[in-house]
Amino acid sequence: MAVFATHFRFAALPAACLAMCLGADVASAQQSAVPDVAKQAERSGQSPNLRGVPVPPIAAGAEKLPISRFKLPPGFKVEVWQSGIAGARTMLLGPKGTMFVGTQGIGRVYAIVTKNGKHEVKTMAQGLNMPNGLAMKDGALIVVANKNVYRFDNIEDNLDNPKHVDISEKFNLPGDRPHGWRYVAFGPDGKLYIPVGAPCNICEPNYATHSHIARYDADGSNMEIVAKGVRNSVGFDWNPITKELWFTDNGRDWAGNDQPEDEFNRLPKGKEGAFFGFPYCHAMGIPDPDIKHADACKDVVLPAVTTGPHSASLGVHWYTGDMFPAEYKNVAFIARRGSWNRDKKFNSDLAIVRVEDNGTGKATVTPFMTGLLDEQKNEHLARLVLPYQMPDGSLLVSDEQNGAIYRITYNKDAAGAGKN
Amino acid sequence: MKPLTTMLTRKTLRAVVTVALLLVAIPAAQAQSAPSAERLELCSSCHGAGGNSKTEKIPSIAGQPEFFLLNSLVLIREGVRNVEPMAPFMKDMKDDEIQALATYFAAQKPERTDEPIDQAQARRGAELVDPRHCTSCHTPNLTGEQTAPRIAGQRLDYLIDAITAFRDSRRTGGDPLMSEAAQGLSDADIVALANYAASK
Numbered sequence: 001m002a003v004f005a006t007h008f009r010f011a012a013l014p015a016a017c018l019a020m021c022l023g024a025d026v027a028s029a030q031q032s033a034v035p036d037v038a039k040q041a042e043r044s045g046q047s048p049n050l051r052g053v054p055v056p057p058i059a060a061g062a063e064k065l066p067i068s069r070f071k072l073p074p075g076f077k078v079e080v081w082q083s084g085i086a087g088a089r090t091m092l093l094g095p096k097g098t099m100f101v102g103t104q105g106i107g108r109v110y111a112i113v114t115k116n117g118k119h120e121v122k123t124m125a126q127g128l129n130m131p132n133g134l135a136m137k138d139g140a141l142i143v144v145a146n147k148n149v150y151r152f153d154n155i156e157d158n159l160d161n162p163k164h165v166d167i168s169e170k171f172n173l174p175g176d177r178p179h180g181w182r183y184v185a186f187g188p189d190g191k192l193y194i195p196v197g198a199p200c201n202i203c204e205p206n207y208a209t210h211s212h213i214a215r216y217d218a219d220g221s222n223m224e225i226v227a228k229g230v231r232n233s234v235g236f237d238w239n240p241i242t243k244e245l246w247f248t249d250n251g252r253d254w255a256g257n258d259q260p261e262d263e264f265n266r267l268p269k270g271k272e273g274a275f276f277g278f279p280y281c282h283a284m285g286i287p288d289p290d291i292k293h294a295d296a297c298k299d300v301v302l303p304a305v306t307t308g309p310h311s312a313s314l315g316v317h318w319y320t321g322d323m324f325p326a327e328y329k330n331v332a333f334i335a336r337r338g339s340w341n342r343d344k345k346f347n348s349d350l351a352i353v354r355v356e357d358n359g360t361g362k363a364t365v366t367p368f369m370t371g372l373l374d375e376q377k378n379e380h381l382a383r384l385v386l387p388y389q390m391p392d393g394s395l396l397v398s399d400e401q402n403g404a405i406y407r408i409t410y411n412k413d414a415a416g417a418g419k420n
Numbered sequence: 421m422k423p424l425t426t427m428l429t430r431k432t433l434r435a436v437v438t439v440a441l442l443l444v445a446i447p448a449a450q451a452q453s454a455p456s457a458e459r460l461e462l463c464s465s466c467h468g469a470g471g472n473s474k475t476e477k478i479p480s481i482a483g484q485p486e487f488f489l490l491n492s493l494v495l496i497r498e499g500v501r502n503v504e505p506m507a508p509f510m511k512d513m514k515d516d517e518i519q520a521l522a523t524y525f526a527a528q529k530p531e532r533t534d535e536p537i538d539q540a541q542a543r544r545g546a547e548l549v550d551p552r553h554c555t556s557c558h559t560p561n562l563t564g565e566q567t568a569p570r571i572a573g574q575r576l577d578y579l580i581d582a583i584t585a586f587r588d589s590r591r592t593g594g595d596p597l598m599s600e601a602a603q604g605l606s607d608a609d610i611v612a613l614a615n616y617a618a619s620k
Binding site for chain 2: 035036037038039041048049050051052054057058105106107108126127128129175176177178179180181199200201203
């Protein structure tokens with residue numbers, strides 16, 4: 001526990017941050033017009049009292065998990081895979097069987113090892129700045145925490161004494177806190193993909209530093225922007241047939257309860273560097289009401305499908321396993337966590353997206369695991385962040401609200417009997 | 421002698437009964453022990469008696485929302501929110517000990533800061549409250565709720581420091597939405613807003 005917490009406390013000192021956090025971008029943002037949120041709310045018809053939905057800093061006890069209220073299609077079953085991991089978000093399974101779990105506000109990275117069929121949860125890193133980004137290559141775990149990038153070589157053999165190398169400098173990521181947590185992954189091209197969200201709800205960002213998805217060599221060199229005009233993507237995966245990148249993008253706040261919807265975007269092959277519209281054009285072609293631009297949606301790659309207003313569509317996983325029925329093969333699972341900026345909260349869920357013509361045609365969204373919102377209380381019972389396929393074809397999904405990971409399995413016989 | 425019910429207002433009586441019922445309802449094992457006098461003295465040495473700070477740039481913690489206190493203390497323990505002087509004694513504190521501190525200070529009566537307020541600044545700050553939407557999280561009387569702290573009557577010097585840190589994305593462990601809300605504020609705007617909140 002808290003293995004190098006002391007070290008990171010130094011890293012988090014304001015003095016260490018001053019140099020990078022007060023970079024040119026933050027300074028220029030200060031001179032930009034101050035958005036009048038009260039006016040935006042009045043125009044959007046949303047209650048001006050909407051506010052963030054906090055994540056509890058302490059995990060819910062196993063007995064308090066709302067799992068009995070979840071609903072799944074016939075034959076599917078959900079169970080608790082692990083509870084008691086406050087703020088659980090990103091999952092990554094190491095080749096030697098360690099499940100790494102990244103978080104946001106709580107600043108921890110967990111390592112879950114299985115011994116004699118039982119899980120053992122270790123807090124392998126602590127005190128980090130929103131360590132949501134986890135990736136692995138050649139036995140090394142890479143943790144992306146806001147502007148910091150740490151590499152833990154040979155991590156699975158050193159879980160009780162993890163040592164890291166700080167490789168932040170070469171990546172040179174911005175330190176803004178708004179949309180300052182990142183989902184990262186190595187692509188089929190061996191490059192590390194890192195999105196940087198817009199440092200605001202709505203503003204004109206500098207695409208060289210913000211509002212983009214970029215790819216890097218594992219050491220941070222050869223940065224190349226693959227998508228720009230992205231407001232905030234916190235989940236992506238490569239289609240198993242086309243190998244194209246598909247990413248979620250969260251729509252802006254304070255422009256209506258029902259619009260703009262979140263997006264599920266396809267980056268077509270050969271279109272690296274394409275423009276996805278932020279801040280001028282949202283969802284399926286809605287011009288922004290604050291930042292006006294002639295031909296706002298011209299030359300914008302529109303989403304393959306929209307995924308609901310203020311749904312906070314986050315983690316993506318294309319299912320390739322054999323456990324689920326054939327109709328689920330090459331289908332994308334998306335965790336729709338549910339955003340705060342909606343009077344009647346979005347009916348958050350784990351959804352599936354089917355794409356016609358082997359990943360090149362029309363895309364449709366269907367709820368898969370529901371029952372995550374208490375509609376009467378207008379409160380989320382669970383807030384899912386990432387679906388993650390296990391080697392046996394079962395699907396794990398993280399619940400940040402309760403600090404838990406669930407496991408979804410399929411049983412043909414149960415389906416035949418009409419049981420759930 | 422008057423009957424008991426007329427001596428106590430009905431509201432007070434209801435509160436007394438509720439507390440009594442709660443005490444009965446909590447099983448002994450889960451009952452939260454109050455923080456020790458020793459620990460409270462440690463808190464008070466910087467945050468003031470009962471959590472009302474008279475110390476330069478140290479915030480008052482009396483009457484803060486319980487969730488805010490719990491969240492802040494956990495993040496300080498974790499080393500996410502960097503408060504150097506608190507780090508050594510927060511390091512090994514258990515969740516239930518933190519919960520007890522949060523419950524205790526949330527229940528203390530908050531006092532307005534005794535620093536001098538610049539009324540002209542406060543008036544200017546008042547005009548920034550609506551456009552900045554401060555009340556949607558901090559509530560209309562700025563007493564806070566959930567992750568948003570009470571800023572009404574908070575120490576002026578602390579407020580200026582804190583809002584500036586949020587604006588500049590230097591406040592690790594802070595709510596990113598607050599960094600968003602503080603975006604574009606000038607240093608003068610921050611002084612004005614801080615005077616307004618401190619004056620409440």
